[in-house]
Amino acid sequence: MKVGGQHYHTIWLNEDGRSVDIIDQRWLPHEFRVVTLKTVDDFARAIREMWVRGAPLIGVTAAYGVAIAMTEDPSDAGLDQTWDVLHETRPTAINLRWALDDMRTLLRSMPEAQRAEAAYKRAAAIAEEDVELNRSIGRNGLEIIREIAKRKKPGERVNILTHCNAGWLATVDYGTATAPIYLATEEGIPIHVYVDETRPRNQGAQLTAWELDGHGVPHTLIVDNAGGHLMQHGDVDMVIVGTDRTTANGDVCNKIGTYLKALAAKDNNVPFYVALPSPTIDWTVKDGVKEIPIEERSGDEVTFVQGRGMDGAIMTVRLSPEGSPAANPAFDVTPARLITGLITERGVSEATPEALRTMFPERALP
Numbered sequence: 001m002k003v004g005g006q007h008y009h010t011i012w013l014n015e016d017g018r019s020v021d022i023i024d025q026r027w028l029p030h031e032f033r034v035v036t037l038k039t040v041d042d043f044a045r046a047i048r049e050m051w052v053r054g055a056p057l058i059g060v061t062a063a064y065g066v067a068i069a070m071t072e073d074p075s076d077a078g079l080d081q082t083w084d085v086l087h088e089t090r091p092t093a094i095n096l097r098w099a100l101d102d103m104r105t106l107l108r109s110m111p112e113a114q115r116a117e118a119a120y121k122r123a124a125a126i127a128e129e130d131v132e133l134n135r136s137i138g139r140n141g142l143e144i145i146r147e148i149a150k151r152k153k154p155g156e157r158v159n160i161l162t163h164c165n166a167g168w169l170a171t172v173d174y175g176t177a178t179a180p181i182y183l184a185t186e187e188g189i190p191i192h193v194y195v196d197e198t199r200p201r202n203q204g205a206q207l208t209a210w211e212l213d214g215h216g217v218p219h220t221l222i223v224d225n226a227g228g229h230l231m232q233h234g235d236v237d238m239v240i241v242g243t244d245r246t247t248a249n250g251d252v253c254n255k256i257g258t259y260l261k262a263l264a265a266k267d268n269n270v271p272f273y274v275a276l277p278s279p280t281i282d283w284t285v286k287d288g289v290k291e292i293p294i295e296e297r298s299g300d301e302v303t304f305v306q307g308r309g310m311d312g313a314i315m316t317v318r319l320s321p322e323g324s325p326a327a328n329p330a331f332d333v334t335p336a337r338l339i340t341g342l343i344t345e346r347g348v349s350e351a352t353p354e355a356l357r358t359m360f361p362e363r364a365l366p
């Protein structure tokens, strides 16, 4: 997407054909920093410390991490070691394991001398596929926004609530939950987005707000706990969020707080949609609450917050007493029963095993 009039992806191969640049999202919205990843450990750190984040982008980053590893040690042992190092970075987004498995399966069947070139080619293809998937999700989600817009009075906006950042910063480009929002804006449909700040990492306040501001999308930043109140008062026409792993039954794992938004939406008859690129479906899992590993991040992310001081410097401050430990589960699972629809690249699916099997017959497990 455009940043200051210049088009960017979130990740790209450098002209040396080996190193990879990323937007280091830890400093947004205050600073736009690009960093170069040159070793497998650089890639692992970037994922683990959330320099890059978002399920699709984590997968693409890992794919390039495998590619650079093949320039260092293209042996089977090197490939397995790289798989292990990158896989242990973050446990919840299925795209990480999907991308690592995709790369290892491809490369294992090849002579070592051909692995590096093939790996970069495949990583680039996965990145390009992500952009196309998101464009399709955008088109399919746009239909929903169009239908809601038809029911609005002249001059009224379609009010959309989103949680965390499932924007172009969570993918290579376009985003998943934001793709329909961008297309609706381009089409001239009057929309407005309520952006959950999304404690504790504040992906909404720092990333989604920055994205929407940069693209002229009307939006209002709200605290995470305001969404239910807004829905009770008819101020939200639809909710659209992303996902880090969706089960074969349609349960959706996403950033912590998503489940509570879905409960409020159900209670107020507000349609709750999930933008779901098919690589984020884990066909091996049925019950999301019981089976999806939920990342437990450092309590410091809860007890400290980063921002820009009055002097313009970026700083981190403590929020709570030193004697108060914090728990920090990074995701939760929204049961399929609370979901109106899954907006995939092939269309909008009900959140049921039958509907997902029908939409992706070649992927569903017997």
Ligand SMILES: CSC[C@H]1O[C@H](OP(=O)(O)O)[C@H](O)[C@@H]1O
Binding pocket: 053, 054, 055, 056, 163, 164, 165, 166, 167, 170, 171, 175, 176, 177, 203, 241, 242, 243, 244, 254, 255, 256, 330
């Ligand atoms: C398009 S997937 C985005 C998804 O990833 C985010 O998690 P994190 O920022 O911790 O990687 C969040 O769950 C988003 O919905």
